[in-house]
Amino acid sequence: MAEEEARATRRCFACKRTFSAAPETVETVLIDPETGLPPGFTVLGTLRPAGPDAVARSADQPICPACLEKAARLWQTYNAPPPTWPSWPPPEN
Numbered sequence: 001m002a003e004e005e006a007r008a009t010r011r012c013f014a015c016k017r018t019f020s021a022a023p024e025t026v027e028t029v030l031i032d033p034e035t036g037l038p039p040g041f042t043v044l045g046t047l048r049p050a051g052p053d054a055v056a057r058s059a060d061q062p063i064c065p066a067c068l069e070k071a072a073r074l075w076q077t078y079n080a081p082p083p084t085w086p087s088w089p090p091p092e093n
């Protein structure tokens with residue numbers, strides 16, 4: 001019973017699906033309700049300094065574990081380690 005009470009149902013900001021999780025494990029992202037983006041982000045995906053009024057009206061929005069996993073996969077795809085080549089002369093063992 002206590003376990004069920006600890007878990008709360010939330011709506012993912014990214015995919016709009018509902019999910020339940022313990023409140024202390026839910027990842028959140030700060031969203032400005034006026035733009036629907038994190039403060040400081042533009043619709044073009046660029047950054048600008050976030051104004052204090054934008055930060056003040058922003059609120060933490062929950063993100064579901066499936067979207068976090070997708071974001072981690074995308075991050076790994078676009079931030080893959082650089083290719084390496086054998087050096088010359090080959091190391092002597």
Ligand SMILES: [Zn+2]
Pocket residue numbers: 012013014015016017063064065066067
């Ligand atoms: Zn989601």
